Amino acid sequence: MKIPAHQHGGSPVILGAVCLAALILPLSFSGGAAATPAIGRELHGSPEALTWITNAFMLTFGSLLMAAGALADRYGRKRIFTIGVALFVLFSLALSVAPSLWVVDLLRAAQGVGAAAALAGGAAALAQEFDGHDRTRAFSLLGTTFGVGLAFGPLTAGLLIETAGWRSVFLTSSLVGALALFFGVPRMRETRDPDAATLDWPGTLSFTGMLALFTIGVIEAPARGWTDGATMGLLAGAAVLLAVFVCIEIHAVRPMLDLSLFRYPQFVGVQILPIATCACFVVLLVILPLRFIGIEGQSAVGAGLMMMALAGPMLVVPMAAAALTHRFSAHVISGAGLIIAAVGLVWLGTVDLNAGLAVLPPMLLIGIGTGLPWGLMDALSVSIVPRERAGMATGIFGTVRVAGEGVALAIVSAALTGLIGRALALSQAASMPSVPQASQRLAVGDMMGAVALVPGMDAPSLIRAYEAAFQTLTNILAAVTILCAITILWLLARAPTSEADALPKTRCLDSNGR
Structure with missing residues (x-):
């Protein structure tokens, strides 16, 4: 009889296939953000339409992860993973020939559908394939893979934009996805939950x-x-x-989202982790390239190199965090990392836009701090539910993670626009009716468009307004990050006080990651 893979350490081939496919998701996210100014210059459009280049992808990606997880449990993790990667490749190819901005927005939304299926199916497959500390290492490697995509996404996009145009960014994503389809998928084994219910359509x-x-x-x-x-x-x-x-969900026989799980402190604590990393890290992956390219006037390649300071630590810190679980508990490592990232945010807000390389140290500190929980939270998310519900667990966690990112991006973009508008209102532009439109243009990195809307102000005045707004925003994000860190430390450190407080038939990582 064949020994189940999870009893002999799991297959590196399956891990490689999932990681290769996972590489294109952050590459598409961070690369798409870096490509937004170039897309706007060629296809034109309103600030809202440019914002949807990122938000359309995050909206469908986040909202469909739970459904994709349920489908993976019922119809097979390999099948859903394969369908997801294939859809992602197809719509990435379509994006490379999109004729208008509204078509780009629609295709980005469709691309998010494929991303949801690929991530939910792939992560659930890993949860079935690995166990114990092997699972911790596998998901830490998955987190590192995401880090590679985040770190090299802006730089890769910058090089592609300046050599072959922004369309090549999406073409490259389709090629990487095709590699996972043709070389990794045939070697994956199929697993499913025999007791899984039908998809909760309502x-x-x-x-x-x-x-x-x-x-x-x-x-x-x-x-x-x-x-x-x-x-x-x-x-x-x-x-x-x-x-x-x-x-x-309360009245469903087997809900897509088991709300009863939120009665348990550890489960709630794990769901707060991606919210915290979104506030201190993910939103910067979109805001900073727009600032570097659109406000400071850097090239796409230059902005990509600058972003390496923020995302580069994701190449090594997640794996280091997994190693640290031999000596420290996961929640202590995560909380400490978030506090470090919050310090970096406050520091980043004090750096002038014309300070050049002075912006790199606080970005590096943010990246190091965020990398600590980043390398642990995926494994934590599947360690607190029964193995047979792995698809649901990854779906819930992934939904909180990606949907939270999408919502946070929308909120932070609106907040930055409002803060810029307030700064402009305190200046000589206070009486100009076009201040709200100019604020939107600045928020998406369109300095020329903002100058045209407020002819009474020069670029340095607009830059000062942006700086004031950016510092206030980073302080707010730092406060949110610290609040999340304190909450996580409290919830994940709590021991069950009774049988009713304990997660039945679940496992949690101890200090050794087992």
């Missing part, structure tokens, strides 16, 4: 609709105003759909 639709309405409302708010009827209607609709989703 839950999936209500959750996706809630995220869509909320994201659209936040993105449109800077232009329309937060008290505008359409904005308030979108946000109210999101609140209603959230209530509908919760009601559906």
